[in-house]
Amino acid sequence: MRRLLYTLIALAALLVLAALGLVALNLRGEDPLPETPAAFTSTPALVERGRYLALAGNCAGCHTARGGAPYAGGIGIATPFGTVFASNLTPHEEAGIGRWSPAHFWRALHNGRSKDGRLLYPAFPYPSFTHITREDSDAIYAYLRTVPAAATPNAPHRLRFPYDTQAALAVWRALFFTPGTFTPDASKTAEWNRGAYLVEGLGHCIACHGTRNVLGATEEKLGLGGGLIPVENWYAPSLSSKHEAGVSDWDTQHVVALLKTGTSPRGSVMGPMADVVYGSTQHLSDADLQAMAVFLKQLPESSPKRDASASPARRDAGVMARGAKIYDQQCAYCHGDAGQGAQGAYPPLAGNRAVLMDSPANLVQVLRHGGFLPATAGNPRPYGMPPFGHVLDDDGIATVLTYIRGAWGNDAPAVSRAQILRPS
Known part of the structure; x- marks a missing residue:
């Protein structure tokens, strides 16, 4: 009996240590919120900047339902684990983020945590948005404060057990998410760094063009190497392979044209990427599109999945x-x-x-x-x-x-x- 008791005590201690470790991993990189929110002063220039950044991040693509109020949420995002519903981002005090401070909004982008402390599902791409600067977060917040308030309630997610629990989400985050910041590469030009910031952070391109593991996390080491978009069954081709969607051998102006118009002498877009061009990249400045093109053209070339020198396939x-x-x-x-x-x-x-x-x-x-x-x-x-x-x-x-x-x-x-x- 004594041995059994000691064993149970040891197991309980291990469980407590595991729980504490899980909490610590989910709090890493997170600054405590101020007890008294600082006064927030907005300006027309800040609002306009936030409007532009919201377009660059294609926020409306998930948070504006067809026929619904702008940024009022309601769109169901299908995942292999169930459906996650986009939330209301309007300044409505009950249904939206009207009671959120800039710090709350920043924490959602940077740490993937809601105003009430709940962990957010990564269908909201905070693993990419964590690289957004605080200044850009505040600008987007300022803009969202100006859109018409909508009383559209937030729909409850429909996820299978155990994926519908905060405990499961905490484990996922401990394994696959670490808050980060965008650090410019001193060996690259300012233009390249701007492109990297847009592609890897605000544009969250890896959310589609990255490979995902069985738990839905993007394989960061594989970068923009392509992957099947879950449930939708569209394949987002590799941006690092000239055999798929790589642009290393394209003229920069053709990359810009593709992002701005959806077509170029070297190719065109359809499917989910057509939605991205329509709702986001066509609205970006030529300077930002040029920066994205410069970054994409310099992605390290990945090896083709098939050997081009192999014998022709036999056909029936x-x-x-x-x-x-x-x-x-x-x-x-x-x-x-x-x-x-x-x-x-x-x-x-x-x-x-x-x-x-x-x-x-x-x-x-x-x-x-x-x-x-x-x-x-x-x-x-x-x-x-x-x-x-x-x-x-x-x-x-x-x-x-x-x-x-x-x-x-x-x-x-x-x-x-x-x-x-x-x-x-």
């Missing part, structure tokens, strides 16, 4: 013949008999790196649901691709994509029916 002649027939009936009118496309209207499919990527996920999405460029000031009436999900079944989609990825000199792996059902 019957599948290729059936795919050619579908292509002739459904695709050739716009994309050309030889996949050459039409300049300024329909992209070429021959040699198109979006076609040749290992993952066919985006091709499946575009073929099934259609694909549309964003309407921007520089490209107000973009061409789009209609959906074919009502015309082609899963086998038909797999067959025509296999043909496209193996015709006209293309040499990408065939697409299976299993990949249509579960893109990879």
